[in-house]
Amino acid sequence: MATTDQKYRLITLPNETLRKPSRKIGLISAEVKSVVNAMQQTTIDWEDSREHEVGVALAAVQLGQLMRIVIIRNNINEKEDRSFSVFINPVITKYEGNQEVDFEGCLSIQSIYGKVPRYQKVRVKAIGLNGREFRVTVDGFLARTFQHEIDHTNGKLFIDYIKDDPDAFYQLMPDGKLEKLDYEKDIEKSRILW
Numbered sequence: 037m038a039t040t041d042q043k044y045r046l047i048t049l050p051n052e053t054l055r056k057p058s059r060k061i062g063l064i065s066a067e068v069k070s071v072v073n074a075m076q077q078t079t080i081d082w083e084d085s086r087e088h089e090v091g092v093a094l095a096a097v098q099l100g101q102l103m104r105i106v107i108i109r110n111n112i113n114e115k116e117d118r119s120f121s122v123f124i125n126p127v128i129t130k131y132e133g134n135q136e137v138d139f140e141g142c143l144s145i146q147s148i149y150g151k152v153p154r155y156q157k158v159r160v161k162a163i164g165l166n167g168r169e170f171r172v173t174v175d176g177f178l179a180r181t182f183q184h185e186i187d188h189t190n191g192k193l194f195i196d197y198i199k200d201d202p203d204a205f206y207q208l209m210p211d212g213k214l215e216k217l218d219y220e221k222d223i224e225k226s227r228i229l230w
């Protein structure tokens with residue numbers, strides 16, 4: 037397994053940096069490129085350490101870097117394809133369709149999954165590593181992924197949408213199944229999540 041630069045380590049709740057908004061990036065510097073490389077390697081290393089989960093995407097804040105950078109797997113249906121696309125200063129320019137509720141997890145919130153409402157379709161504007169602006173329109177799971185990751189750049193987490201919903205929280209069990217959590221005990225009074 038390749039090792040990630042120790043400077044960049046995956047952070048998880050209750051680390052407060054996850055609640056802070058990231059800075060807009062001006063220049064695609066060598067530092068930006070090394071953060072992107074560390075993000076890709078961290079996501080792959082994480083996936084290799086998990087039996088039942090796929091590392092779909094990551095935001096730079098999850099390595100403690102408050103930079104508006106998001107990476108998303110190019111082929112989320114093909115685990116063997118370990119390439120990513122890079123989105124710098126990503127912004128959702130339009131939400132379309134209805135909101136749909138589905139399961140969502142996060143590398144920074146260990147083993148907890150939630151049923152989160154998200155728009156079915158979004159349009160996204162971003163800058164690539166080549167410095168050029170581009171736009172994408174995505175729907176379904178990919179639209180959910182963009183909404184989750186762009187929230188990270190604004191210091192927002194998926195659990196924030198569902199914190200008052202006693203039926204929305206699940207735990208990933210060792211056998212790979214999702215089991216509903218005891219809301220009052222495991223969620224509402226958690227010192228890790230809030």
Ligand SMILES: [Zn+2]
Nearest residue numbers: 141142143144
């Ligand atoms: Zn996340």
